[in-house]
Amino acid sequence: MTSWRGSGHGARPTAAGLLTLAALVGAGTAHAGAAAPQALPAGCSGASPITCHYAVPPGDYDVTVSVGGAADGQTEMWVEARRLMLPATRTAAGAVATYSFTINVRQPEGQPTGQGGAGNAGLDIRFTGSGPQVSAVSVKPATRPLVAYLAGDSTVCDQPAAPYTGWGQMVTTAVRPGAAIANYADSGESSGSFLSSSALFPALLSKVKANDPVFIQLGHNDKQTSASAYRSNLTTMITRVRAKGGVPVLVTPPVRRLFDGNRLTSTALHVNGVGVNLPAEMRSVGEAQRVPVIDLTAKSKALVESLGPSASAQLFLRSSVDGVTDNTHFSQYGATQMGGLLLQIIREQNLPLAAYLR
CATH class of the missing domain: 3.40.50.1110 (SGNH hydrolase)
Incomplete structure (x- = not known):
């Protein structure tokens, strides 16, 4: 199935290197063991906050993220114009927690008449908190x-x-x-x-x-x-x-x-x-x-x-x-x-x- 991966200058569909996940419908599952990769997912940059951008057209998208890493962390996930998807979530050192959401993307991304600015075209994700960590992001069209x-x-x-x-x-x-x-x-x-x-x-x-x-x-x-x-x-x-x-x-x-x-x-x-x-x-x-x-x-x-x-x-x-x-x-x-x-x-x-x- 085609998914979207970000790049510094936008995003393009790719089938390679996708995050493989079981169906998730509730709270994420923490997996203790090997530490999460240190490199940020494609399309993401920064440290606190970590910002990710995917140049998808308006529509609805299934988004799966894995938060956590080598050190203890606390991560919140916001999308588009300050929509909170994941409240502050703690992960222990070496643990990863995986969460799934369906997200509506619109342009302008905030208020439909553009009050307060139109934002960026595509899907924007921000990981905040005291020590935000993200090790994987998958974005694909929702069915x-x-x-x-x-x-x-x-x-x-x-x-x-x-x-x-x-x-x-x-x-x-x-x-x-x-x-x-x-x-x-x-x-x-x-x-x-x-x-x-x-x-x-x-x-x-x-x-x-x-x-x-x-x-x-x-x-x-x-x-x-x-x-x-x-x-x-x-x-x-x-x-x-x-x-x-x-x-x-x-x-x-x-x-x-x-x-x-x-x-x-x-x-x-x-x-x-x-x-x-x-x-x-x-x-x-x-x-x-x-x-x-x-x-x-x-x-x-x-x-x-x-x-x-x-x-x-x-x-x-x-x-x-x-x-x-x-x-x-x-x-x-x-x-x-x-x-x-x-x-x-x-x-x-x-x-x-x-x-x-x-």
């Missing part, structure tokens, strides 16, 4: 994976620069090979602008296949949207996804950190400037259209209020840590927590992606 599409705003998107982090960048660690996350969320989008922008909903829709789930979280920027317009926009998306054989899933927006005493305000709960309770409208559309609804508003409200005005700050951006105070956008920790709430409900409702979660 008919399930693709979970994300339609959302800045709280979901692949944020190109830290500390801003969307939950769509963090849920990727939980997805087994055979399924990929295609994050089409984009900063500043309302339900209407996402629907009408050619780089967003139409581009997403053109790629949806039968049984692919499409998670729709829009509301943060519908600050002046009427109830009827909001319902119409959501219903249009549902109808068009279903026409392609996809599975639409509505996701109510996570709360903002705006307190009145120990309780969140109506603005935090997405009652907009013209008095529309957006999560309530989304739940109503879900019921009317018989579409699954992930109530991330309710779940995040419970989490934020349980932490209280002070401790909940760690979920969002803080000037003391991040250089900016922002009660809407998430820290990496907060995005991880919000993604965890979403994954919990996907499992509970047995939505199409559930069978592919670790």
Whole structure:
């Protein structure tokens, strides 16, 4: 089978020297014994971080990596615009751990409208951590994976620069090979602008296949949207996804950190400037259209209020840590927590992606 190997000036398909691996669907297996090769895989350079580039066209790819080496190491794996695939993983001296993923590659690689930059064409992988080590990388086209599409705003998107982090960048660690996350969320989008922008909903829709789930979280920027317009926009998306054989899933927006005493305000709960309770409208559309609804508003409200005005700050951006105070956008920790709430409900409702979660 043809795979892709990197080179300093791009990549080309080659069948020689490929990493031979058994099918891996869960946590990697550490192999103690002979130390991993000292040379980096083709296409990779650097020490901390180690960066790898493969000049593949847009699409979905099965990627297998082996981390570890002669010395103790700790390695994280990020792809494209800050999508976390492998959380910090320790390997003992002389041990190698092998992991597999299915990764969606798009150009631009971050936000579909190019906000924050277009990135590099092809697949980019970064190995970070305290002592990152990688001994092998294999990249080959995926065969008919399930693709979970994300339609959302800045709280979901692949944020190109830290500390801003969307939950769509963090849920990727939980997805087994055979399924990929295609994050089409984009900063500043309302339900209407996402629907009408050619780089967003139409581009997403053109790629949806039968049984692919499409998670729709829009509301943060519908600050002046009427109830009827909001319902119409959501219903249009549902109808068009279903026409392609996809599975639409509505996701109510996570709360903002705006307190009145120990309780969140109506603005935090997405009652907009013209008095529309957006999560309530989304739940109503879900019921009317018989579409699954992930109530991330309710779940995040419970989490934020349980932490209280002070401790909940760690979920969002803080000037003391991040250089900016922002009660809407998430820290990496907060995005991880919000993604965890979403994954919990996907499992509970047995939505199409559930069978592919670790």
